[in-house]
Amino acid sequence: MTKSPEAGRNASAEPRLLRACRLEPVDRIPVWFMRQAGRYLPEYRKVREQVPFLTLCKTPDLAAEVTLQPVERFGMDGAVLFSDILLLLEAMGAAVSFEEEGGPKVQVPLNEEKDLERLGLPDPEVELRFMMDAIRSVRRSLSPEVALLGFSGAPFTLATYLVEGGSSRDFRRTKILMYREPRVFRRLMDLLVKAVAECLEAQVRAGAQAVQVFDTWAVTLSPGDYRTYVLPFMQELLGRLKGIGAPVLHFSLGTSTLLESMAEIGAQVLSLDWKIQMGAARARLGERQAVQGNLDPSALFKLPEALEAEVLNILREGSEKPGYIFNLGHGIHPATPLESVYRVVETVRSFRLEP
Amino acid sequence: MTKSPEAGRNASAEPRLLRACRLEPVDRIPVWFMRQAGRYLPEYRKVREQVPFLTLCKTPDLAAEVTLQPVERFGMDGAVLFSDILLLLEAMGAAVSFEEEGGPKVQVPLNEEKDLERLGLPDPEVELRFMMDAIRSVRRSLSPEVALLGFSGAPFTLATYLVEGGSSRDFRRTKILMYREPRVFRRLMDLLVKAVAECLEAQVRAGAQAVQVFDTWAVTLSPGDYRTYVLPFMQELLGRLKGIGAPVLHFSLGTSTLLESMAEIGAQVLSLDWKIQMGAARARLGERQAVQGNLDPSALFKLPEALEAEVLNILREGSEKPGYIFNLGHGIHPATPLESVYRVVETVRSFRLEP
Numbered sequence: 001m002t003k004s005p006e007a008g009r010n011a012s013a014e015p016r017l018l019r020a021c022r023l024e025p026v027d028r029i030p031v032w033f034m035r036q037a038g039r040y041l042p043e044y045r046k047v048r049e050q051v052p053f054l055t056l057c058k059t060p061d062l063a064a065e066v067t068l069q070p071v072e073r074f075g076m077d078g079a080v081l082f083s084d085i086l087l088l089l090e091a092m093g094a095a096v097s098f099e100e101e102g103g104p105k106v107q108v109p110l111n112e113e114k115d116l117e118r119l120g121l122p123d124p125e126v127e128l129r130f131m132m133d134a135i136r137s138v139r140r141s142l143s144p145e146v147a148l149l150g151f152s153g154a155p156f157t158l159a160t161y162l163v164e165g166g167s168s169r170d171f172r173r174t175k176i177l178m179y180r181e182p183r184v185f186r187r188l189m190d191l192l193v194k195a196v197a198e199c200l201e202a203q204v205r206a207g208a209q210a211v212q213v214f215d216t217w218a219v220t221l222s223p224g225d226y227r228t229y230v231l232p233f234m235q236e237l238l239g240r241l242k243g244i245g246a247p248v249l250h251f252s253l254g255t256s257t258l259l260e261s262m263a264e265i266g267a268q269v270l271s272l273d274w275k276i277q278m279g280a281a282r283a284r285l286g287e288r289q290a291v292q293g294n295l296d297p298s299a300l301f302k303l304p305e306a307l308e309a310e311v312l313n314i315l316r317e318g319s320e321k322p323g324y325i326f327n328l329g330h331g332i333h334p335a336t337p338l339e340s341v342y343r344v345v346e347t348v349r350s351f352r353l354e355p
Numbered sequence: 356m357t358k359s360p361e362a363g364r365n366a367s368a369e370p371r372l373l374r375a376c377r378l379e380p381v382d383r384i385p386v387w388f389m390r391q392a393g394r395y396l397p398e399y400r401k402v403r404e405q406v407p408f409l410t411l412c413k414t415p416d417l418a419a420e421v422t423l424q425p426v427e428r429f430g431m432d433g434a435v436l437f438s439d440i441l442l443l444l445e446a447m448g449a450a451v452s453f454e455e456e457g458g459p460k461v462q463v464p465l466n467e468e469k470d471l472e473r474l475g476l477p478d479p480e481v482e483l484r485f486m487m488d489a490i491r492s493v494r495r496s497l498s499p500e501v502a503l504l505g506f507s508g509a510p511f512t513l514a515t516y517l518v519e520g521g522s523s524r525d526f527r528r529t530k531i532l533m534y535r536e537p538r539v540f541r542r543l544m545d546l547l548v549k550a551v552a553e554c555l556e557a558q559v560r561a562g563a564q565a566v567q568v569f570d571t572w573a574v575t576l577s578p579g580d581y582r583t584y585v586l587p588f589m590q591e592l593l594g595r596l597k598g599i600g601a602p603v604l605h606f607s608l609g610t611s612t613l614l615e616s617m618a619e620i621g622a623q624v625l626s627l628d629w630k631i632q633m634g635a636a637r638a639r640l641g642e643r644q645a646v647q648g649n650l651d652p653s654a655l656f657k658l659p660e661a662l663e664a665e666v667l668n669i670l671r672e673g674s675e676k677p678g679y680i681f682n683l684g685h686g687i688h689p690a691t692p693l694e695s696v697y698r699v700v701e702t703v704r705s706f707r708l709e710p
Binding site: 172175255280302 | 525526527530531534535574575576577578579580609610611612613629630631632635651652653654656657658661665668688690
């Protein structure tokens, strides 16, 4: 159904991943993995033996090198910039740190309105110059068949890091700010919407052809709170991104009960986690919403036949409508066996679309 | 619609919470809170100043005292035994520890088949005698209007603690066992099904009138894996509990996309988290499935009017069909303001059911 008339080859010079984002016909289902440049790759670990995480992010040639590694090894249809969502907060004036254990931290959490004064709107070409240079560097080496993806944290998820100081089980501090200081919350979110929009615009100017917005911690919100405290800001963000000429992919986790609300954001692609059957999600979202996903990253630890059966199931249900990209439901685990990645990518690449 | 003919008073001597579990008419919506005996209560903190957590669990009179505290203060319709799901694992032979930070731990995680030999089927009246004595003690003091609830971890959730050694972000070790050592996983789950069933039977013999089974970490599984690795064992468990004469409440979190599968377990009540509108959940589950929930515990930090509006919404949607119990979607937070709890309980108690 999503097969192009020119069977067997890509219908245009445009990467098939971008065609899928736009609901256009593709010769085969495009595939990439979240966190595909990472510790499960021996060539990545070799680079990391030489430099710490933050140095890697901030050295454009090295960031470009690891960005390209999984594309070269597996033939992924997308190259996703190697970076971190907290670097934007650092550029805004927050002191962040990246520890091996316990995830990234914001050193001085935001407590009250006057703490907002510590934060500013950065010029991405100055404070995030290393990121834009990495994108430019990747673009120079990337095959025109492969799409280059930029990304950012979503305003709400970035707000939780600023307010909690790191990750959280219940995001109580963020919720108390939302509920009890709605004006401060709105000021913070407005600032983050602008910062995210400008960062993503700069990424596209530098050469990113699509951008993914990670709203990982929206999982904590009820449907009502999501509509009050997240949806309007995401709509504002997507409005600002309308002119950039690059599709926006929306990522979240544990939010499949909110699919209909998330569809109102206006992102070209919704990323699905593995808590919902792909077919059920596509049925709920209809013909006009492209999706990506939704293999459980842990499924890569299954025995080969079980893994392949699961991938085929997702492929069949995902490709019933135009606009489908194969991906995991979340980042790949550092202990993932390489054979599993080869097998999944090969299964996707050889999957024949119904004519 | 769920109003009893004898308006204004309870239709029988049986606690309204149990009547709701059985889809019978009630005079008003019953209410209790998960983790209602806990640190947000000054009288609980006072007891805890004297004794550590584990001593409290294992001293029947003290466990009974804190179990009764929220019932006395707020007039809850259920008293839930103060205990911990890992005590059953300890009784089975696992060395467990309870640290203030980082949650409970199993000291020597289960790695391979021979590690199963460390685990046995306990006699709840011997190894968990303190738990049964606490139930008997509560029962002696509890008003006949209030239901006494026992509980246990569900087999899958208990298995994750045994295999991971504690909580986990991705439950990779558990999944590798499931996928790669299905026979060992099945042996472990079979043993846990028996142990949980015998523990809950003993609780009911001691005086519990309903039992809740916590499957907190089922959140990690895809719909397909849930049906393969959890559902059959839960059905086996419910089969074993058929004769105990006490309704079973099923708790999980982040699983609203699996409601239809969970309904097949056969538990009288499904507990809903706050990621789904109560009305949508009831519509999907139909007339014959009682539910409880589903206020976000963080909503107790909302301003009073917003909190009350949210509770009323849930009450309206929950009470559209028989078989509804008001509860949080997860345990109450230790920092919760007491005024919020009073307000919620009062809102539920004064909510007029449609005739």
